[in-house]
Amino acid sequence: MKIVSSEMKNVLPKTHLNILNVATDLSNQMDTDLYLVGGCVRDIMMGLNNSNFDIDLTGSNVDKTFATRLADKLGGTVKNSSVFGTHKLSVPVGIKDNLEIDLAKCRSETYKNPGELPDVKPGDLFQDLGRRDFSIAAMCIVLQSPSNQDWKSGQLIDPHSGYRDVVNKELRVLHNESFADDPTRMFRLIRYSCRLGFDIEESTKNIFESSLNYVTAVSGDRIRSELEKIFDEEDVALILYNCVKLGLLPAFLTKFDCNHLMELKSISHLHRDDQDSVEFWLGILAMNAGKSQIEYLSKILSLSSKQNDVINDLASLNEQIKQNESFLLSDDLRQSDIYKFLLKYRLTSIRVCAETTPNKAIKALLEIYLNSLINTNIELSGEDLISLGISKGPEIGKLLNDLLYAKLDGHLKSADQETQFVKDYISVHKDIN
Numbered sequence: 001m002k003i004v005s006s007e008m009k010n011v012l013p014k015t016h017l018n019i020l021n022v023a024t025d026l027s028n029q030m031d032t033d034l035y036l037v038g039g040c041v042r043d044i045m046m047g048l049n050n051s052n053f054d055i056d057l058t059g060s061n062v063d064k065t066f067a068t069r070l071a072d073k074l075g076g077t078v079k080n081s082s083v084f085g086t087h088k089l090s091v092p093v094g095i096k097d098n099l100e101i102d103l104a105k106c107r108s109e110t111y112k113n114p115g116e117l118p119d120v121k122p123g124d125l126f127q128d129l130g131r132r133d134f135s136i137a138a139m140c141i142v143l144q145s146p147s148n149q150d151w152k153s154g155q156l157i158d159p160h161s162g163y164r165d166v167v168n169k170e171l172r173v174l175h176n177e178s179f180a181d182d183p184t185r186m187f188r189l190i191r192y193s194c195r196l197g198f199d200i201e202e203s204t205k206n207i208f209e210s211s212l213n214y215v216t217a218v219s220g221d222r223i224r225s226e227l228e229k230i231f232d233e234e235d236v237a238l239i240l241y242n243c244v245k246l247g248l249l250p251a252f253l254t255k256f257d258c259n260h261l262m263e264l265k266s267i268s269h270l271h272r273d274d275q276d277s278v279e280f281w282l283g284i285l286a287m288n289a290g291k292s293q294i295e296y297l298s299k300i301l302s303l304s305s306k307q308n309d310v311i312n313d314l315a316s317l318n319e320q321i322k323q324n325e326s327f328l329l330s331d332d333l334r335q336s337d338i339y340k341f342l343l344k345y346r347l348t349s350i351r352v353c354a355e356t357t358p359n360k361a362i363k364a365l366l367e368i369y370l371n372s373l374i375n376t377n378i379e380l381s382g383e384d385l386i387s388l389g390i391s392k393g394p395e396i397g398k399l400l401n402d403l404l405y406a407k408l409d410g411h412l413k414s415a416d417q418e419t420q421f422v423k424d425y426i427s428v429h430k431d432i433n
């Protein structure tokens with residue numbers, strides 16, 4: 001018997017331990033067994049300190065009432081409940097953070113056809129652990145033992161030898177049909193192997209190779225959702241490299257050339273900004289795509305309109321750069337010219353292009369825009385222009401732009417110089433009128 005209470009205390013933040021205590025007390029009152037499951041258990045067993053632990057709880061009688069009462073006790077809310085008996089809670093931790101807690105009744109799953117969603121039925125703990133993707137994700141920690149077992153609080157239940165695989169740093173599926181049942185697990189396999197630095201166990205590798213063709217049976221929505229999880233990881237380039245190298249992405253995107261993703265691994269740290277990481281990486285995927293390839297990607301991955309906009313915008317930026325290359329590389333190109341040229345494109349597209357263009361001069365120009373030009377602001381406001389004598393209307397906007405262009409080109413260094421610029425403008429235009 002392995003009791004891991006001290007590992008839990010070493011790894012989990014106090015907030016999490018407190019939540020587990022409250023949930024355990026509730027399970028006692030409501031007469032249900034309760035277990036900590038999922039990636040959190042894996043990370044505890046690996047001794048990984050990661051402040052973003054998800055909390056995943058399961059138990060035989062963890063139902064809507066349990067979810068609502070736990071949310072009340074923790075001052076949170078039940079965000080949603082699914083037909084499969086799962087509940088997502090949002091619980092405040094600290095002043096402005098919220099933590100998500102996933103609650104589910106223990107269940108069993110059976111798959112009729114590859115790639116389809118499973119039939120889900122209530123099940124026992126062992127069936128619940130047996131439906132999971134990898135042995136390291138099929139362990140749980142007892143918070144409240146069922147009455148027919150003599151399990152201790154903090155005891156590790158590990159029917160698939162997940163802890164051995166944690167120690168050996170290996171990812172192993174629980175049975176030969178695992179990837180046929182749910183081919184999205186192949187994306188998860190590569191994602192975890194890169195994130196955790198784990199090898200893929202030998203027979204899992206063989207099952208992976210012989211299951212590649214099942215991936216075409218999965219809906220675009222589900223594959224896109226796996227890709228979005230990949231785009232949220234620390235080392236996206238490495239994961240994409242392996243998705244291509246192991247044949248997974250080409251097996252799904254049969255009419256799309258993914259080979260450029262093999263080149264990215266050598267780029268040490270690609271741009272990462274949580275705000276637009278999904279669109280950024282979709283842009284990387286589509287960086288060389290022409291119109292028909294973009295349509296293909298959009299359809300096969302059921303991209304959202306925002307995602308579509310980014311890859312179309314990127315294609316048009318690439319095209320315009322190609323068409324205007326000699327202008328962009330001319331000696332007398334001004335900063336304001338760069339600004340005007342790029343202003344109509346999305347920052348995400350410009351970032352993708354800056355990371356991937358083989359042309360160093362174009363790259364430099366895009367970086368000037370991203371790192372400096374877009375952060376340039378003039379001192380005067382529209383109100384200031386009005387008080388200097390410009391009438392309300394479109395002329396204000398035009399003059400504000402002219403001021404900005406002059407500042408970008410280095411002609412204006414202070415508010416006084418900007419004021420003088422406006423006065424000169426007024427006197428020229430007074431003369432003309």
Ligand code: ATP
Nearest residue numbers: 037038039040054056131132133137138182184185
């Ligand atoms: P992390 O959040 O660190 O990525 P996690 O393991 O908690 O890891 P989730 O996607 O939140 O990842 O899944 C929670 C648990 O649900 C997993 O640990 C795994 O046991 C199970 N699971 C998730 N997706 C699948 C799947 N496609 N097939 C089988 N089990 C799955």
